[in-house]
Amino acid sequence: MPTVNGPELTVRLVDEAARLLGEQGPAGLSLRKLAAQAGVSTMPVYTLFGDKNGLLGAMHREGFRRLGAALDAVPHTDEPLTDLTELGLAYRRAALESPHLYGLMFGRIVPEFSPGADDRAAADLSYQPLVAGVARCQAAGVFTDGDPQRIALHLWAVSHGMVNLELNGQLPPIADPQQLYLEALDYAGLPFLT
Structure with a gap:
């Protein structure tokens, strides 16, 4: 117990x-x-x-803790682009495993909830593995130069959009959701490949 x-x-x-x-x-x-x-x-x-706001804050932080743990569990190999794809897959898995926490983390599922400073700090930490993954791709000569934060934001926007479509049952039934997700990640990375 x-x-x-x-x-x-x-x-x-x-x-x-x-x-x-x-x-x-x-x-x-x-x-x-x-x-x-x-x-x-x-x-x-x-x-x-x-109170309820304290509960919502704990839920928000726990969602980001789980997301961060999923991203941190992705190993670094000699293939940084493959590792970046694995980060994207870990992001999707975390969202699908905790869809209601994900909705609270990234949406307005509870309009009166406004994340506090600790909640925003937890969110910011979970974004850093993506930025680091982009920087690794740049250092390996796989991605072009540029601000890794901006490239990471582009990649995250595509990933987040695909996950939201899947969670809301809005993906067209043209292929397996994971296949569609991987295709979207591939297309999102194309502008940055050397």
């Missing part, structure tokens, strides 16, 4: 809150309802999160 107020309970509550958010929308998410659904008293829920 998870320790009261321990990290295991926090993760379990975040996952349960994400499920509630996905099923019932923002109005269906409250700390009392979360406690009841998770089978715990309200005291640890209020102790951990304080």
